[in-house]
Amino acid sequence: MTFWTQSKNASLQQYQIGKSSIKQHGFHFLGSFRISLLALVMLLGWQLSAQAQNQPPISSSPATEQLTPNNPSPNTVATAANQVTSTTHQPVAAGTGFLAGTVYASDGTPVPGVTIGLSGTRVQRITNKEGYFILRAPAGKYKMLVSYTGSRTYESYVNIIADDTVHLEPIHLTEDIHSLSEVTVKGRRNRYGNKNSIYVMRLPISDMESPQVYTSIGSKLLQEQNLTSYQDAFKNISGSGVPSTANNGRVTMSSRGFKVRSQIIDGVSGYTMTDIDPANIERIEVIKGPSSSLFGSGAGGSTTSFGGVVNIVTKTPYDGLGGSASYTGGSYGLNRITFDGNTPLNSDHTILFRMTGAHNDNKSNQDAGFLKSTMLAPSLYVQVNNRVSVNVNTEFFHRDATSPYWMTPTSKTIYKRAPDLPINYDLSFTNNDVYFTATQFNVNAQIKTQINKQWLSQTSVAHTNNDLTGPMLSLNGVTDSTLTRSISGGVQNFQTFQLQQNFIGDFKIAGKRNRMVLGLNYLDYNDNSNTASFNMDTVNFIHPDKSYYNFNRAAVDSRLADAAYKKSAGDQKSYSAYVSDVFNLLENLNLMASLRVDRFENGGNHNQLTGKTTGKYGQTALSPKFGIVYQPVLNKVSLFANYQDGFNNVGGTDYDGNSFKPENGKQFEAGTKLNLLHGLLTGTLSYYYIKVENTLRSDLDHDGFSVQDGTQESKGFEAELTSNPLPGLDIFAGYAYNESQYLKADDGLKGTRPDGAGPKNTANLWASYKILKSWAKGLGIGFGGVYGTRLDNLKHLTGFEVPSYLVTDASLFYERSMYRLTLKVNNLGNEKYWNNRLQLQQMRNVTASITIHF
Numbered sequence: 001m002t003f004w005t006q007s008k009n010a011s012l013q014q015y016q017i018g019k020s021s022i023k024q025h026g027f028h029f030l031g032s033f034r035i036s037l038l039a040l041v042m043l044l045g046w047q048l049s050a051q052a053q054n055q056p057p058i059s060s061s062p063a064t065e066q067l068t069p070n071n072p073s074p075n076t077v078a079t080a081a082n083q084v085t086s087t088t089h090q091p092v093a094a095g096t097g098f099l100a101g102t103v104y105a106s107d108g109t110p111v112p113g114v115t116i117g118l119s120g121t122r123v124q125r126i127t128n129k130e131g132y133f134i135l136r137a138p139a140g141k142y143k144m145l146v147s148y149t150g151s152r153t154y155e156s157y158v159n160i161i162a163d164d165t166v167h168l169e170p171i172h173l174t175e176d177i178h179s180l181s182e183v184t185v186k187g188r189r190n191r192y193g194n195k196n197s198i199y200v201m202r203l204p205i206s207d208m209e210s211p212q213v214y215t216s217i218g219s220k221l222l223q224e225q226n227l228t229s230y231q232d233a234f235k236n237i238s239g240s241g242v243p244s245t246a247n248n249g250r251v252t253m254s255s256r257g258f259k260v261r262s263q264i265i266d267g268v269s270g271y272t273m274t275d276i277d278p279a280n281i282e283r284i285e286v287i288k289g290p291s292s293s294l295f296g297s298g299a300g301g302s303t304t305s306f307g308g309v310v311n312i313v314t315k316t317p318y319d320g321l322g323g324s325a326s327y328t329g330g331s332y333g334l335n336r337i338t339f340d341g342n343t344p345l346n347s348d349h350t351i352l353f354r355m356t357g358a359h360n361d362n363k364s365n366q367d368a369g370f371l372k373s374t375m376l377a378p379s380l381y382v383q384v385n386n387r388v389s390v391n392v393n394t395e396f397f398h399r400d401a402t403s404p405y406w407m408t409p410t411s412k413t414i415y416k417r418a419p420d421l422p423i424n425y426d427l428s429f430t431n432n433d434v435y436f437t438a439t440q441f442n443v444n445a446q447i448k449t450q451i452n453k454q455w456l457s458q459t460s461v462a463h464t465n466n467d468l469t470g471p472m473l474s475l476n477g478v479t480d481s482t483l484t485r486s487i488s489g490g491v492q493n494f495q496t497f498q499l500q501q502n503f504i505g506d507f508k509i510a511g512k513r514n515r516m517v518l519g520l521n522y523l524d525y526n527d528n529s530n531t532a533s534f535n536m537d538t539v540n541f542i543h544p545d546k547s548y549y550n551f552n553r554a555a556v557d558s559r560l561a562d563a564a565y566k567k568s569a570g571d572q573k574s575y576s577a578y579v580s581d582v583f584n585l586l587e588n589l590n591l592m593a594s595l596r597v598d599r600f601e602n603g604g605n606h607n608q609l610t611g612k613t614t615g616k617y618g619q620t621a622l623s624p625k626f627g628i629v630y631q632p633v634l635n636k637v638s639l640f641a642n643y644q645d646g647f648n649n650v651g652g653t654d655y656d657g658n659s660f661k662p663e664n665g666k667q668f669e670a671g672t673k674l675n676l677l678h679g680l681l682t683g684t685l686s687y688y689y690i691k692v693e694n695t696l697r698s699d700l701d702h703d704g705f706s707v708q709d710g711t712q713e714s715k716g717f718e719a720e721l722t723s724n725p726l727p728g729l730d731i732f733a734g735y736a737y738n739e740s741q742y743l744k745a746d747d748g749l750k751g752t753r754p755d756g757a758g759p760k761n762t763a764n765l766w767a768s769y770k771i772l773k774s775w776a777k778g779l780g781i782g783f784g785g786v787y788g789t790r791l792d793n794l795k796h797l798t799g800f801e802v803p804s805y806l807v808t809d810a811s812l813f814y815e816r817s818m819y820r821l822t823l824k825v826n827n828l829g830n831e832k833y834w835n836n837r838l839q840l841q842q843m844r845n846v847t848a849s850i851t852i853h854f
Contacts, residue, residue, distance in 0.1 A: 097160040099144075100134040101168030103127050109189050111148070111173060112318055117386050119143035119155075124383045125349055128318035128342075134165075135349065145386075147450075148173065148204070191220050192722040192732045193675075193682040199267040199311050200287055201592075202294050202502060202517045205582060208635060208675055211592055211627025211642040213686050215720060217284040219315075221732060224768050224782055226811060226824040226849055228328055228336050228360065230262075230276040235786045235809075236766065237286050238718055238734030241758030242788065242805070242835035245404045247472040247488070248438060249275035249371075254758030254836075256288060256690060257714030257740030258307030264295065265312045265462075266393065266444055269303070269498040269523055273466040274399055274438035276312065277375040279338040279358035285311040288718070289667045289688060290646025293594040293625035296521065296576050297647050297662070303523075306646050306665035306692055306714075314393055317342055317352035317381040323854045330847035333370075334362040341854075352381040364405070365843060366428035370435070371401040387450040397440040402430050403473040406839055407541075409797065410477035417801045418834050422480070422542050425840050429475055429485060429539065433553035436470035454507040459500070466494040471556050481542045485551060489560045490531030497524045513584040521576040528570075532563035571603035580625070588634050592627035592642075600649045600662075621647040621662045641670040650694075655702040665692040683721040690714040698746045712754060714740040728770045728780070735763045752793045756836055759788035759804070770815065782811040782824075791836055805833035807841075820851040 103114045110131030117124040118137055125133040139162035143155050160166055195207040195216045207214075217236045227233055231251050234240040240253040250273055252261050264270055287295075287309040295304050303309075323341035328334065338358040345351040358375045377395040384390060405428055415421050442464045449457040471489040478484055503518045536559065539548055580594035597620070604616030627642040647662040654660070671686030695710035716738035723731045740757040742749045753760075766784030771777055785808035792801050811824040823846070830844040 095139055095162050096136055097139050097162050098134055098136050098165040099158060099160055099168065100165055101132075101171055103131045103133070103146075103171045103173065105173055109194060113148070114173070115145075115147045117145040117147075119145055119386070122350070122383075122385045123348065124386055124389075125319045126352070126381070126383070128320035128322070130320070133319055136347070146171070190680050190682060190722055190724040191730050192218065193679055193724075194218065195682070197285055197313075199313065200285060201582070202267070202519065202580065203504060203515050203582060204506075205515060207682075208631065208638045208673055209582070209590060209629055211629050211640040213288045213669065213671065213684055213688075213718070215286045215288070215734070217286075219282050221766065222278055222281065223820075223851075224811070224813070225766065225784075225809070226328065226822045226847055227278050228330075228334065228362075228847065230278050230281075232826075233278060233281075233284055235784075236732060236734070236764055237284075238720055238764060239716075239736030239738060239758060239762050240286075241762060242786075242833065242841060244835045244837040244839060245406075247403045247406065247474060248273055248436070248468055249399060249401060249404070251275070252756075253310070254756060255286065255305070255307035256688065256716065257738050257754065257757040258305045259756040260286075260305040260307050260310055262310040262312060263303045264309055265442065266314055266446075266460075267311060268444060268460050268462040268500055269464060269496045270312060270442060270444075270462070271303075271464045271466065271494060271496040271525070272440065273468060273492075273494050274397070274440060275371075275373065275401075277358050277360065277373060277397060279340070279375060280314050280356045280377040280395060282313045282315045285313060287311065288686075289642075289669060289690065290623075290644045290665045292598070292621070292623040292646040293596045293644065294519075294578060294580060296523070296574060296596065296598055296623075297600070297621070297649055304646060306648070306667075306690060314377065314379070314395070315340065315354060315356050316379050316391060316393060317354040319344065319349050319352060324851055325854075326849055326851040328847055328849035330362075331845035332363050332365050332842075334845075334847060336360045336362075336849075350383040354379045354381075364402075364428060365845075366405065366426055368428040368430050368432050369402045369405065370432055371399070373397065373399040373401070389448045390445065391448075392443070392445045394444075395440070395442045397438075399438045400435055401438075402428070402432065402435045404839060405475075406837055407475040407483065408477060408838065409800075410479060411797065413477065413480055413797070413800075415480065416799065417803065418838055419803060419832065421838075424541065427541070427544065427548075429483070429541070429548070429551070430473050431552045434471055434473060434551065434556055436468060436472050439467045441465045451503075454505055456504045458502040458504060460498070460502075462496070462498040462500075464494075464496045466492075468492040471553075471560065478538060481540055482538055483541050484538050485536040486533065487536050487556055487559070488531060488533045489556070489563075490529065490565060492529040492531060493527065495526045498522065514581055516579070516581040519576075519578045521574075521578070523574045523576075525572040526570065528568075530565055530567040532560060532565045534559060534563055567608040568605050569608065570605045573601045573603075575599045575601075588631040590629050592625070592629075594625035596623040597621075598623065598647070602649070602651055615651050617651045617659060619649050619662050621649070621664075623647055636675050638673045639671075640673065641668075643668055650696060650708075652696075652706065654707055655699055655705040660696070660706075660708050661694055663692060663694045665690055680724045681721075682723070683719070685717075685719050687717050688715065695745075697744070700747075710745050711743040712740070712745070713743055714738060714757070726769075728772045729767070730769075731765075731767045732784075733763075733765045735761075737761055753791075755794055758836070759791060761787075761789040763787040770813075778815045780813050780815065782809075782813065784809055794836055794838070802834050802836065802838070805831055807831050807833060818853050820849075820853075822847075822849045822851075824848075 103111045105111050112127050112129045114127040116133050123135055123137045125135045127133045137160050139160050141159050144158045145155060198204050200212055200214050201210055215237050217233055231243050234243050234253050239255055243251050243253040245251055252259050262272060289308055290306050291304050291309045295309050297304055321343050325339045328336040340356045342354040345353050356377045360373045363370045375397045379393040382390045444462045447459040451457055469491050471487050474486045475483050476486055499522045501520045505516045507514055576598045578596035582590055582592045584590045599620050601618045604613040606613045623645045625644050629638050629640045631638045644667040646665040649662050650660050652660050667688055667690045669686055669688040674683045692712045694708050696706040696708055697710040699705040699707045718736045720734045738760055740753050741751055764786045768782040770780030787806045790801055790804045794800050808828045809826045810828055811822055813822040825846050827844045833841050
């Protein structure tokens with residue numbers, strides 16, 4: 001990364017923060033948060049004593065000097081002189097002054113998260129979301145250190161003047177061997193094209209250097225689409241199909257022919273048994289293909305899938321005072337309030353605090369059904385000294401809701417297409433007093449310690465707690481005119497604890513650059529439940545009689561009181577070690593090799609009524625990953641290929657008593673990535689082939705047993721493009737083609753497309769245009785849609801068809817610096833469409849919102 005400046009004055013930005021509070025269940029959050037803070041303070045004291053720097057400030061002299069990297073790369077671009085200008089500022093303390101500046105990428109995009117420090121002091125700042133920073137220090141001359149995402153540090157000498165503010169000229173970063181262009185295109189930037197991530201490879205490496213394919217959905221795109229639910233975000237991911245929603249609200253999507261759940265938050269466990277509110281999401285990263293090498297398979301199951309991983313990046317504190325508040329109202333009784341506030345907590349700006357929150361209340365489009373949820377997410381950032389920083393993110397989520405409508409036809413149905421089912425979708429077959437409650441509490445603490453110029457230590461501790469109480473409803477067809485209302489009720493608790501230690505290095509061997517991560521991971525999963533399940537009644541769904549209305553909470557509770565409960569507990573643990581290295585053989589050629597060893601221990605399921613434990617087993621898996629990237633045009637065109645290996649732990653034995661091995665999936669992929677027109681056009685094209693072996697299928701010779709010789713293959717092509725072809729016009733588009741089939745499976749399934757594989761063809765588009773000049777400045781429109789071909793093989797319904805769909809959305813907005821007004825229409829054509837669980841999606845609906853920025 002090279003550092004250069006351009007002559008332009010920076011200005012201070014003043015913000016105000018809105019205040020809000022959520023009272024419900026606050027005691028639960030506050031107690032856990034206080035315990036976390038106590039542990040954090042004790043840990044900070046130890047880190048401070050171990051890492052405090054005693055180097056005195058450099059003596060004062062009025063000079064400007066060239067900025068030079070501590071560990072220069074052979075590809076470093078020459079730097080320009082770092083000029084500073086002085087302006088008057090109201091004195092705040094004798095002998096102290098201010099240093100202010102803004103950091104930009106070379107394409108003009110502000111860069112948040114850049115660390116600015118003064119050598120020999122504890123003064124350090126992190127640039128905010130606008131790339132801006134301001135720090136205070138005693139007057140004198142200092143060595144200013146600039147670093148980004150733990151990579152090499154850069155130095156420059158600056159002179160702080162007493163009772164004054166020194167404004168640095170705008171700072172521009174240019175990565176060596178990086179996707180950022182070295183040429184600035186003033187006034188133009190691709191707002192959807194920034195894909196750089198420290199999580200995807202667990203390294204600070206650019207997309208152009210990475211052999212990994214992934215999609216990144218940023219907060220700008222989520223805001224422009226006026227999203228009110230997490231599920232709607234998947235409209236932007238090629239190949240995702242129409243996500244399904246479980247009875248408890250958990251969302252599952254498709255990727256490369258496999259089901260994928262959202263179980264990773266900020267790179268570590270974020271085990272979620274219910275819905276996720278988008279108000280605390282900075283971006284969503286969907287990492288394509290088997291990803292066990294860096295993310296494991298995971299205790300609790302479904303952390304990763306052979307189709308990929310979903311990583312949710314949450315909002316974190318930044319150095320500045322600011323915030324926003326919004327209200328959204330719309331069809332089906334939608335009322336939604338969100339807020340986001342950020343502030344420093346001390347005069348040195350070494351302690352930063354941010355709070356996001358949301359309250360959502362809406363009804364269904366049927367005769368009954370509702371969802372009410374509240375989310376509160378406080379986060380704290382502490383800069384201990386020049387080398388040590390601590391970030392603590394917490395999130396509390398509470399949801400009261402009726403179960404999502406989910407009607408499963410009888411396997412003997414005479415109907416072969418979803419539209420032909422004689423179902424009256426205006427009827428929900430539930431009652432608003434038959435609802436469940438879900439609460440979730442997540443804590444994720446991360447300590448970063450810069451060991452030296454080459455190595456960074458990153459320690460993460462994460463804990464999740466999920467509680468589900470109350471009855472959940474499912475509808476199951478008995479005949480082509482009747483269904484049973486089935487109830488599952490009781491108490492369920494799911495908890496995870498994860499400890500992860502990464503050492504991230506950027507160093508040279510024989511003059512060749514290596515970027516390496518060495519990691520250890522421990523994950524503990526526990527579940528406890530006391531539940532009962534039964535069929536409540538059978539009703540005619542074509543011509544319901546008065547019994548339809550006899551379904552209520554009193555009747556359900558009466559049955560639950562006499563039901564037979566099953567009390568059980570489970571415990572799963574995984575112990576992992578992994579290493580990954582990106583080796584620059586040439587300036588435009590790098591090689592990647594990764595390996596993970598994972599030990600999985602399933603303590604089994606303990607029935608507390610009988611005292612018996614079943615399903616206890618242990619498995620060890622190795623997961624390698626290799627990649628190569630060649631850039632024929634440096635930073636603009638890259639050709640890549642990868643081999644990825646994934647695994648999924650399965651328990652049990654065959655008829656002969658042989659323990660099953662983990663299922664194993666291998667992926668071969670090749671493609672190209674583009675970063676053209678100074679970043680105004682980015683794209684990825686790739687072809688992949690995945691083969692999964694050791695899957696279970698029925699043992700035809702021994703009833704009730706399974707054999708582990710099943711195989712499944714998936715192959716396809718994916719394309720993704722982001723562009724800013726004209727000033728004010730931004731485009732995000734994707735296409736995916738997938739062929740999946742069982743090669744060896746149970747009778748009737750061989751050669752068929754697996755349930756949950758999603759449509760064979762999918763496409764997505766979102767285009768937004770905003771007027772940048774004239775009296776209508778800030779006025780804009782957005783338009784997009786999703787397309788998917790038919791599904792012709794559902795679970796237990798081989799040959800049953802869900803038709804293709806084309807769903808379009810449109811928005812009209814007006815945006816100024818202090819506010820944004822948005823009007824959006826979802827499902828413009830009032831298209832009737834379903835997912836692979838035959839859940840009918842929302843028909844045409846309208847939302848309107850106002851957002852105020854402080």
